[in-house]
Amino acid sequence: MSIAHAIQSIGFLTDFRESALVYPVVMSTHLTCIAVFGGMILMTDLRLLGVAMTDRSISEVVSKFRLWKRVGFCIMVTAGLLLASSEAEKYSPNPFFWAKLTFLALIGIHALIFRPLVYNNTAELDKSPAIPSRAKLAGALSLFLWFGVLTFGRLIGYYEGPGSPGNQGAKSAAAIALPASHRASVERYAVR
Amino acid sequence: MILQVTNPLNSSELIFPTLECIHIAGFALSVGTIAIVDFRLLGLGMNHQSTAEVAADLAPWTLLGLVVMLTSGPLLFSSDPDMYYLNWVFDLKMVLLLLAIIFNYTIRRKTAYSGKSGTRAKVVACVSITLWVGVVFGGIFLAFI
Numbered sequence: 001m002s003i004a005h006a007i008q009s010i011g012f013l014t015d016f017r018e019s020a021l022v023y024p025v026v027m028s029t030h031l032t033c034i035a036v037f038g039g040m041i042l043m044t045d046l047r048l049l050g051v052a053m054t055d056r057s058i059s060e061v062v063s064k065f066r067l068w069k070r071v072g073f074c075i076m077v078t079a080g081l082l083l084a085s086s087e088a089e090k091y092s093p094n095p096f097f098w099a100k101l102t103f104l105a106l107i108g109i110h111a112l113i114f115r116p117l118v119y120n121n122t123a124e125l126d127k128s129p130a131i132p133s134r135a136k137l138a139g140a141l142s143l144f145l146w147f148g149v150l151t152f153g154r155l156i157g158y159y160e161g162p163g164s165p166g167n168q169g170a171k172s173a174a175a176i177a178l179p180a181s182h183r184a185s186v187e188r189y190a191v192r
Numbered sequence: 193m194i195l196q197v198t199n200p201l202n203s204s205e206l207i208f209p210t211l212e213c214i215h216i217a218g219f220a221l222s223v224g225t226i227a228i229v230d231f232r233l234l235g236l237g238m239n240h241q242s243t244a245e246v247a248a249d250l251a252p253w254t255l256l257g258l259v260v261m262l263t264s265g266p267l268l269f270s271s272d273p274d275m276y277y278l279n280w281v282f283d284l285k286m287v288l289l290l291l292a293i294i295f296n297y298t299i300r301r302k303t304a305y306s307g308k309s310g311t312r313a314k315v316v317a318c319v320s321i322t323l324w325v326g327v328v329f330g331g332i333f334l335a336f337i
Contacts (some may be wrong), residue, residue: 002220016229020264020336023336024332024333024335024336025329027332028328028329028332028333030327031216031328031331031332032325032329034216034220035216035219035223035224035227035324035328036223036224036227036270037224038220038224039220039221039223039225039227039228039294040224040228042217042221042224043224043228043253046253052249052253053249053250055249056249059241060241063236064237064240065228067237068231068237076266101206104265119287130230147213147217150213150217151209154209154212154213154216157210158205169273177276188302
């Protein structure tokens with residue numbers, strides 16, 4: 001816990017966490033990257049499965065989205081690191097946070113295995129009359145792993161355990177007077 | 193006597209986060225595919241194909257994403273309408289969403305299928321991206337107001 005406290009006490013991270021504007025802007029940026037670049041991951045995986053964009057070759061789809069996926073990944077990770085480190089004390093005991101990191105590590109392993117077999121080998125995949133099963137496996141696993149990251153990422157905000165006093169940035173529950181029956185769901189929504 | 197109506201969506205702790213994940217996946221599909229066409233309009237990728245081809249390829253996926261998003265969204269809203277309609281950011285988000293959808297199926301669609309590039313096409317792409325990013329930002333900011 002003390003390491004987590006030390007991390008989030010770093011000057012600019014404290015300022016970041018307490019900022020009513022910068023914190024949600026970075027969170028929105030994180031989500032925008034999920035929308036724009038997550039969509040490209042989705043389309044690549046669906047192409048590998050032979051479901052979407054079948055008029056285009058696998059080579060085309062993989063190579064066209066590659067640069068953008070990388071740019072998006074970098075922004076997404078930067079934003080994510082800021083969000084997590086500024087709330088290190090809240091995140092470190094959160095099992096969903098660790099589940100998300102585990103899935104991200106699995107995505108790294110997925111890349112190590114399938115990059116040489118599939119993503120850097122698309123010309124050969126296109127030559128084959130049917131989509132080879134290793135390409136379909138890569139697409140299906142990628143979909144599963146990214147949905148896992150998405151789900152655990154969203155669940156981080158729902159964990160109520162030691163060291164989760166609530167997000168200082170999110171004030172909607174306090175700002176709007178609501179019946180108690182409604183407040184629970186507002187808090188649920190606000191504490192991310 | 194007041195009739196007590198309980199929204200079944202509030203009956204389980206898991207329904208709301210599950211719907212949120214579906215909502216996020218839905219807008220990743222719709223906004224993601226829209227962004228691919230916008231990037232093409234800006235000349236920033238997929239330059240071997242015409243914008244019309246890219247747009248035609250992706251249109252059904254954009255629509256599917258929109259359907260998922262516009263189904264899960266109102267369900268999320270229904271879990272706690274008071275919180276949302278008392279929230280000016282939510283109103284702004286809805287206005288931006290409406291504009292974004294109308295723009296998408298009118299001006300932007302025409303531009304994408306016309307095969308024209310140039311300043312006009314680039315402005316259309318920028319407006320489209322700005323509107324959709326605005327919708328995403330609205331979704332986060334409504335919890336911080």
